[in-house]
Amino acid sequence: MQSAPGQEWNASGYAENARFVSDLGQPVVDLLNPQPGERILDLGCGDGALTEKLLAAGAEVIGVDASADMVFAAKQRGIDARLMDAYNLEFQAEFDAVFSNAALHWMKRDPDAIIAGLRRALKPGGRFAGEMGGHGCVAAVVVALCAALERYEISNPARLIPWYFPTQEEYRARLERNGFQIQYIALIPRPTPLRSGMRKWLETFAVSFINCVAEERRSSFLDEVTARLQPALCDQQGRWTADYMRLRFLACGR
Ligand code: BEZ
Secondary structure: OOOOOOOOOOHHHHHHHOHHHHHOOHHHHHHHOOOOOOEEEEEOOOOOOOHHHHHHOOOEEEEEEOOHHHHHHHHHOOOEEEEOOHHHOOOOOOEEEEEEEOOHHHOOOOHHHHHHHHHHHEEEEEEEEEEEEOOOOOHHHHHHHHHHHHHOOOOOHHHHOOOOOOOHHHHHHHHHHOOEEEEEEEEEEEEEEEOOHHHHHHHHHOHHHHOOOOHHHHHHHHHHHHHHHHHHHEOOOOOEEEEEEEEEEEEEEO
16 A cells, blocks of 8 residues: 555554455456466555455566555565555566556555556556546545544645545546556446444544544544534445445556
């Protein structure tokens, strides 16, 4: 995983509260269609749950991640996982494909630099299959977090949004200007059940917002955000569903 300010990844917490992220990753594995013997780079491999699927298809895979804890967890699965900053990838024309699930939206600072680094890592004609949060992803959650932060007198809370959720048009243009040809791209609504509930989701993914609040007020802050979201995202049985939008694409290096 890539880190936003204050966002630290912990493999056991992730396994407990965010396993759905890799569980729901099969469509982008299918889009990649990994082949035996291919060399594949898994960008933001996390604890390697999806990397294992690429290996099971017979591919030779290197996983990279910016979290030492996640790299350790991936290595424990026997994966060749390396601690690496996605902005400084060390690969040149050596992969048949790049794969990335639920990682690119954490790399908000300079998406073009990320795409250019991946293009350099690919052999000519190599493919890039990715899925990330897309425009409108967790919009209700973002509005509730910002509204609650304003009540806590945090100015301009939108500056704390750690995610990059592009439109289809914007990401297409970025891929094309960095040397890719689009084979497929779609923005897909994917309401996502949160088995651990909204509070755990916030504690896992919304750390940059929570850390702005004084420690002794964080619990009431989370109560307030959860109460604001309850009418929109929680059903009568107390089951939470987050308003995810996915941007899924397959592109080929020109
Ligand atoms: C995700 O990992 O898919 C995700 C993380 C934070 C916000 C929305 C989506």
